Amino acid sequence: MPHLLVIGGSDAGIAAGLAARQHDPEWEATVVLADRYPNFSICGLPFYLSGETPDWRALAHRSTAELTVAGLQLALETTAIDLDPNARRVTVAHHGQCQEIAYDELVIATGAKPVRPSLPGIELEGVHTPHSMADAFAVHERLADITRVAVVGAGYIGCELADAFTHRRLDVAVIEALPEVLTTVDPDLGGRVRQELTDHGVRVLTGAAVTEIRSRDHVLHVCTDTRGDIAADLVIVAVGVTPNTAFGRRGGLPTGPRGAFVVDRRMATGVPHVWAAGDCVETWQPLLQQPGYLPLGTTAHKQGRVAGINAVGGDREFAGSLGTQVVQVFDLAIARTGLRHDEARHAGYAARTADVTVDDHKAYYPGATPMTLRVTGDQDTGRLLGAQILGQRTAQVAKRVDIYATAIHTGLRVDAVNDLDLSYTPPYSSPWDPVQIAARRWLEAGG
Amino acid sequence: MPHLLVIGGSDAGIAAGLAARQHDPEWEATVVLADRYPNFSICGLPFYLSGETPDWRALAHRSTAELTVAGLQLALETTAIDLDPNARRVTVAHHGQCQEIAYDELVIATGAKPVRPSLPGIELEGVHTPHSMADAFAVHERLADITRVAVVGAGYIGCELADAFTHRRLDVAVIEALPEVLTTVDPDLGGRVRQELTDHGVRVLTGAAVTEIRSRDHVLHVCTDTRGDIAADLVIVAVGVTPNTAFGRRGGLPTGPRGAFVVDRRMATGVPHVWAAGDCVETWQPLLQQPGYLPLGTTAHKQGRVAGINAVGGDREFAGSLGTQVVQVFDLAIARTGLRHDEARHAGYAARTADVTVDDHKAYYPGATPMTLRVTGDQDTGRLLGAQILGQRTAQVAKRVDIYATAIHTGLRVDAVNDLDLSYTPPYSSPWDPVQIAARRWLEAGG
Numbered sequence: 081m082p083h084l085l086v087i088g089g090s091d092a093g094i095a096a097g098l099a100a101r102q103h104d105p106e107w108e109a110t111v112v113l114a115d116r117y118p119n120f121s122i123c124g125l126p127f128y129l130s131g132e133t134p135d136w137r138a139l140a141h142r143s144t145a146e147l148t149v150a151g152l153q154l155a156l157e158t159t160a161i162d163l164d165p166n167a168r169r170v171t172v173a174h175h176g177q178c179q180e181i182a183y184d185e186l187v188i189a190t191g192a193k194p195v196r197p198s199l200p201g202i203e204l205e206g207v208h209t210p211h212s213m214a215d216a217f218a219v220h221e222r223l224a225d226i227t228r229v230a231v232v233g234a235g236y237i238g239c240e241l242a243d244a245f246t247h248r249r250l251d252v253a254v255i256e257a258l259p260e261v262l263t264t265v266d267p268d269l270g271g272r273v274r275q276e277l278t279d280h281g282v283r284v285l286t287g288a289a290v291t292e293i294r295s296r297d298h299v300l301h302v303c304t305d306t307r308g309d310i311a312a313d314l315v316i317v318a319v320g321v322t323p324n325t326a327f328g329r330r331g332g333l334p335t336g337p338r339g340a341f342v343v344d345r346r347m348a349t350g351v352p353h354v355w356a357a358g359d360c361v362e363t364w365q366p367l368l369q370q371p372g373y374l375p376l377g378t379t380a381h382k383q384g385r386v387a388g389i390n391a392v393g394g395d396r397e398f399a400g401s402l403g404t405q406v407v408q409v410f411d412l413a414i415a416r417t418g419l420r421h422d423e424a425r426h427a428g429y430a431a432r433t434a435d436v437t438v439d440d441h442k443a444y445y446p447g448a449t450p451m452t453l454r455v456t457g458d459q460d461t462g463r464l465l466g467a468q469i470l471g472q473r474t475a476q477v478a479k480r481v482d483i484y485a486t487a488i489h490t491g492l493r494v495d496a497v498n499d500l501d502l503s504y505t506p507p508y509s510s511p512w513d514p515v516q517i518a519a520r521r522w523l524e525a526g527g
Numbered sequence: 528m529p530h531l532l533v534i535g536g537s538d539a540g541i542a543a544g545l546a547a548r549q550h551d552p553e554w555e556a557t558v559v560l561a562d563r564y565p566n567f568s569i570c571g572l573p574f575y576l577s578g579e580t581p582d583w584r585a586l587a588h589r590s591t592a593e594l595t596v597a598g599l600q601l602a603l604e605t606t607a608i609d610l611d612p613n614a615r616r617v618t619v620a621h622h623g624q625c626q627e628i629a630y631d632e633l634v635i636a637t638g639a640k641p642v643r644p645s646l647p648g649i650e651l652e653g654v655h656t657p658h659s660m661a662d663a664f665a666v667h668e669r670l671a672d673i674t675r676v677a678v679v680g681a682g683y684i685g686c687e688l689a690d691a692f693t694h695r696r697l698d699v700a701v702i703e704a705l706p707e708v709l710t711t712v713d714p715d716l717g718g719r720v721r722q723e724l725t726d727h728g729v730r731v732l733t734g735a736a737v738t739e740i741r742s743r744d745h746v747l748h749v750c751t752d753t754r755g756d757i758a759a760d761l762v763i764v765a766v767g768v769t770p771n772t773a774f775g776r777r778g779g780l781p782t783g784p785r786g787a788f789v790v791d792r793r794m795a796t797g798v799p800h801v802w803a804a805g806d807c808v809e810t811w812q813p814l815l816q817q818p819g820y821l822p823l824g825t826t827a828h829k830q831g832r833v834a835g836i837n838a839v840g841g842d843r844e845f846a847g848s849l850g851t852q853v854v855q856v857f858d859l860a861i862a863r864t865g866l867r868h869d870e871a872r873h874a875g876y877a878a879r880t881a882d883v884t885v886d887d888h889k890a891y892y893p894g895a896t897p898m899t900l901r902v903t904g905d906q907d908t909g910r911l912l913g914a915q916i917l918g919q920r921t922a923q924v925a926k927r928v929d930i931y932a933t934a935i936h937t938g939l940r941v942d943a944v945n946d947l948d949l950s951y952t953p954p955y956s957s958p959w960d961p962v963q964i965a966a967r968r969w970l971e972a973g974g
Contacts, residue, residue, distance in 0.1 A: 091958060124953050127892050138891035141958075378951045381958045399946035406950035415950050444585035445574050478955040479926030483933050485948050490937035499846035501932050503853035503862050504825045506571050508925040511538060511588075511828045 081108045084391055085170060085181055087160045087327060088189030089113030090122065091377050092358025094147065095384030096187040100392045101151040107392045110153040110181065112160050112172055117213040118147060123377050125216045126237070129223070130244030136213070136220075155181075160190075163331030165351045185353050185391035188328045188341070189384060192321035192359035192375050201293030206300050207315045219316070226313035227251055230302045232290055233319035234261035236407040239273060241316055242282045243410050253283040253310045255302060260286055264405065265416055266454065269470050276412045285310070321375055323360045336362045338373035345397040347387035355391050357383035364400040367419055367465060367488070368427050374401050402466075404485045406478040413473050415481035418466030418488045421456050430459040434525040436518045440475035442506040451475045453518035455484075455494060459526065462493040467518070476508065483515050494519050528555045531838055532617060532628055534607045534774060535636030536560030537569065538824050539805025541594065542831030543634040547839045548598040554839045557628065558594075559602040559619055564660040565594060570824050572663045573684070576670070577691030583660065583667075602628075607637075610778030612798045632800050632838035635775045635788070636831060639768035639806035639822050648740030653747050654762045666761070670695055673760035677701075677749045679737055680766035681708035683854040686720060688763055689729045690857050700730040700757045702749060707733055711852065712863055716899065716917050723859045732757070768822055770807045783809045785820035792844045794834035802838050804830035811847040814866055814912060814935070815874050821848050849913075851932045853925040860920050862928035865913025865935045868903050877906040881972040883965045887922035889953040898922045900965035902931075902941060906973065909940040914965070923955065930962050941966050 084100050086093045089111050097109045111118065119141045127133040147154060155172065162171035163186075170181045194209035196202055208219050229245045231238050234256035245252045254261065254277065260270035261277065261284060274284050288304040293315060295301070302310045323340040325333070333349050333356065334342045341361045343349055349356050358380035362371035379401045386396045406415035424431035435454035442448065451471030457464050467484035471477045487497055497519035504511050512520070531547050533540045536558050544556045558565065564587070571586040580586060594601060602619065609618035610633075617628045641656035643649055655666050676692045678685050681703035692699045701708065701724065707717035708724065708731060721731050735751040740762060742748070749757045770787040772780070780796050780803065781789045788808045790796055796803050805827035809818035826848045833843045853862035871878035882901035889895065898918030904911050914931035918924045934944055944966035951958050959967070 121889065121891070121953065121958075123951070123958075124889060124891055127953060132893055133891040376951075377958045378948065382946070399943075400948070402948040404948040404950045406952050406955060408952055408954045413955070417948070417950070442568065442571065444568070444571055444580040446579055473954070474921075476923045476926040478950045478952070479923040479930065482947070482949045482960070483926065483929050485950070486930050486933040486937075486939075489947055490933075490939060492933075492937060496846075499829070500929070500936055501825065501847070501849040501851045501864070502929045503851045503864070503925045503932070504570070504823075505853050505855055505925070506568065506574060507855045507920070508853060508860070511568075511570075511824045513929070 081106065082184040083107070083182065084109045084185050084187065084388070085183035086111040086187045086189060087170065088191055088358070089118035089154065090120065090189065090191050090358070091380035092191070092384035092387070093187065093189035094119040094141070095381045096189060096357055096388030096391070097152045098150055098388070099385040100388035103389045103394050104392045105151065108153070109151060110155060112155040112158045114157070114159050115212060115214060116156045118144060118154055118156070120213055122211065125210060126240040126244040128216055129220060129241065130247040132247065136216070160327045163327060165331045165354055168353060186355065187387045187391055188333070188354065188356040188360065189358045190324045190327055190360045193324045194317070195320045195322050196317065197319060199290060199293060201295070202317070204293055204295050204300065206313065207293055207317065209317045211321065219314070222314055223248055223250070228312045229314045229316065230255060230300070230310050230312035232302065232315065232317045234284070234286070235318065235320065236262060236264060236405070238318040239277065239409045240407060241318060242277055246280050246282060253285060253312065255288050255290060255304060255310060256286045257289040258286065262407070262414065265414055265468050265470070266420060269414065269452065269468060272470055273409055273412060273414060276410050280410045321359065323373065325360055328356060328360065336371065338362070340373050346390050347383055347398060348390070355387040357387040364398060365403070366400040367402065374403050376401065376405060378404070399489070402485055402488055404481060406481060408473055411473050412470065413475065413477035414470045415477050416466070416468045417481050417485040418464070419456060420466055420468065424456050424458070424465045429465060431456055431465065432459045432522065432525060434518070434522040436521045438514050438517050440471055440514060441508050442510055445506040447474065449475055451477065451514055453514050455518045455522040457494040457522055462495060464488050464492055464494045464497065480515050494522050528553065529631040530554070530629065531556045531632050531634065531835070532630035533558045533634045533636060534617065535638055535805065536565035536601065537567065537636065537638050537805070538827035539638070539831035539834070540634065540636035541566040541588070542828045543636060543804055543835030543838070544599045545597055545835070546832040547835035550836045550841050551839045552598065555600070556598060557600040557602060559605045559607050561604070561606050562659060562661060563603045565591060565601055565603070567660055569658065572657060573687040573691040575663055576667060576688065577694040579694065583663070607774045610774060612778045612801055615800060630800070633802065634834045634838055635780070635801065635803040635807060636805045637771045637774055637807045640771045641764070642767045642769050643764065644766060646737060646740060648742070649764070651740055651742050651747065653760065654740055654764065656764045658768065666763070669761055670697070674698055675759045676761045676763065677747070677757050677759035679749065679762065679764045681731070681733070682765065682767065683709060683711060683852070685765040686724065686856045687854060688765060689724055693727055693729060700732060700759065702735050702737060702751060702754070702757060703733045704736040705733065709854070709861060712861055712915050712917070713867060713901065716861065716915060719917055720856055720859060720861055723857050727857050768806065770820070772807055775803060775807065783818065785809070787820050793837050793842070794830055794845060795837070802834040804834040811845060812850070813847040814849065821850050823848065823852060825851070846936070849932055849935055851928065853928060855920055858920050859917065860922065860924035861917045862924050863913070863915045864928050864932040865911070866903060867913055867915065871903050871905070871912045876912060878903055878912065879906045879969065879972060881965070881969040883968045885961050885964050886957070887918055887961060888955050889957055892953040894921065896922055898924065898961055900961055902965045902969040904941040904969055909942060911935050911939055911941045911944065927962050941969050
């Protein structure tokens with residue numbers, strides 16, 4: 081029986097194993113993972129910490145039993161430490177015991193690890209960079225005894241955590257070195273998110289670089305260059321992630337400028353019989369026609385699936401990522417897909433951008449709320465390049481951005497968005513959906 | 528100054544006038560309408576009747592003042608009675624006075640009128656077929672004094688009205704000749720809507736043809752062939768609409784098998800200088816490559832715009848309709864786009880259909896609810912042909928069906944739906960959105 085070995089038991093690794101077994105059940109599939117939590121939803125950690133998901137077990141996309149029934153052999157609490165691609169052998173360690181595992185095909189899905197800035201005090205007790213279940217347990221354990229949390233980094237995870245800790249009735253400060261929060265969207269939209277944070281009692285300190293973390297009398301102090309010191313009982317550092325590639329590099333896998341494995345669109349690494357997927361690899365970006373580093377769960381699932389199927393003899397291509405994402409911060413939903421204006425310009429497009437603020441549905445039906453939609457397109461070709469939407473959580477923001485994502489995927493022009501036959505009833509939309517009103521505004525902005 | 532004359536002041540007519548003026552402000556544009564309510568949202572009538580929209584004035588998409596500022600001359604309470612396309616003249620009547628209006632280009636947007644079945648008793652006081660503002664006022668006026676309403680017809684308007692009258696705390700019975708309610712979706716999904724209606728206290732009588740309406744002691748009795756007589760203080764007949772073409776036929780405009788004007792994709796009628804749009808015309812259906820009769824507000828707006836622009840010298844094509852629609856019935860949202868299985872088979876496609884019931888978002892985040900998605904595709908080409916979704920009103924059903932509508936519009940294959948980079952955060956979705964899980968199920972059903 082041929083043997084597929086998967087290193088990593090999160091989104092990409094499990095997707096690879098399941099897809100491989102589904103594609104060809106003749107293959108044996110082993111998934112090696114460092115902890116005891118296969119197929120856990122890392123994206124769910126903020127909701128476990130907020131208390132909205134009281135039982136951490138609920139965060140598993142599938143139970144260990146389900147994975148086993150699907151034909152995966154799970155090697156829990158097992159760390160992959162060395163790779164010999166010529167001999168097709170991996171060395172793993174389990175409770176201090178080393179062992180070799182032979183493979184016919186290997187999928188590396190070692191994910192990402194949180195960036196730990198080299199700050200004085202980063203190693204202090206009470207300073208966390210949560211990314212794994214173990215990290216989440218450690219943070220969770222402290223929450224009952226504290227009142228103040230400082231979150232360093234106001235990206236989407238920082239914003240979600242600020243929401244989560246506020247839900248726990250803790251005092252929350254968010255500290256961000258950049259001038260605005262949530263820089264995945266334009267600064268003015270980020271400003272609306274900042275307002276939402278402050279409206280819910282979060283202290284938002286932007287343009288403040290952390291210089292040091294100190295501990296005094298059992299209290300942590302986050303020292304900044306421009307906003308003084310912030311006292312906290314717990315400090316969360318959420319300043320991004322970096323690809324976890326140490327294992328693969330042992331086997332000679334090449335990495336790109338951001339440190340992630342270079343792969344082709346079949347998720348092949350170039351090293352024979354070795355595939356890679358998820359947050360440890362570069363991601364193909366069709367709008368830029370080049371790879372980038374875009375660690376997202378949706379992408380990890382898709383890449384894992386492609387890698388798993390190809391590893392056992394299939395032939396799939398990863399279609400690429402538009403960087404589509406959505407985040408909920410208190411009552412706001414903020415989403416983006418494709419390129420923002422500055423990104424499109426930088427990539428050489430003749431970008432034009434227009435936006436509109438309209439009700440999410442007919443104002444005469446109760447509950448209508450204003451929603452801002454921003455569309456970026458190429459003036460030369462008329463092609464839709466990107467969109468950002470900010471609205472209330474009830475405003476179907478997430479699936480509206482997906483209409484744009486689908487349109488971009490298929491190469492639609494902005495004017496064609498107005499040809500789409502979209503659904504309408506007064507409680508949910510207007511006869512021209514807001515996504516079309518924004519497209520129209522973009523066309524009008526062209527004169 | 529060249530003169531555009533528009534007959535009809537609802538969605539298509541106003542869209543035509545506004546688009547024409549925007550395209551070329553050199554044109555004078557007059558909109559003739561039979562009542563005093565230009566640009567009113569007919570789709571909003573159920574919410575006025577329910578009390579959720581207390582002020583009927585809010586139902587106007589735009590006020591008369593806004594329309595005037597946009598350059599439209601409105602001829603209110605004016606009925607178009609004759610058309611001489613050779614002389615390019617229309618005869619209209621206003622408060623009993625006839626008048627002729629000359630035009631350079633004419634857009635006919637006379638809409639639809641409700642079907643009034645030839646039933647004994649259909650003319651009785653208390654029996655209404657609401658379609659206009661005047662009808663709505665007449666019904667509204669009676670609501671305060673009554674307790675029982677019978678709604679004949681369980682299409683989407685009948686279902687919305689059943690919801691609306693229940694919201695008013697009236698006892699509601701719905702009577703439908705067909706075996707199930709909401710036949711725009713498959714019968715099993717219709718059955719879920721029936722359950723929602725009965726769960727909210729609506730009596731649903733299906734397979735019951737109305738034979739007569741009688742009045743006895745100030746009470747109306749709706750007599751059926753199989754379910755006896757239903758007593759009511761008010762009877763609403765909502766059994767569909769039929770194109771309102773009397774005026775245009777005076778000018779020799781040809782009509783198709785369903786009685787609607789035949790138009791090309793530029794909304795030209797074949798009679799020189801006469802265009803038509805909205806619920807009075809046949810609608811191009813790209814999936815069937817033939818016209819049909821699909822009276823929907825979204826389509827009326829799009830067609831009106833195309834007609835108006837072309838009338839004043841532009842060159843646009845109507846892209847066609849997929850029949851995308853969504854309706855809210857109490858806490859349920861039910862949507863469809865494209866072809867159902869039976870429709871696809873009938874059209875000669877090698878249709879295959881599969882469905883899935885999954886949570887609208889990750890179950891570990893509060894408020895997840897099950898949602899049924901049904902996908903129809905062509906087994907020979909793999910092309911996506913249609914989708915139906917039923918879920919809770921919070922489940923982004925409307926904009927999820929729009930992802931499918933966008934995919935169908937662009938000719939996407941079902942397997943390509945899984946390549947779409949859709950947004951994900953646990954409160955709104957799963958790493959594979961439900962629309963993708965359903966697409967996957969469709970592929971698996973192919974073996």
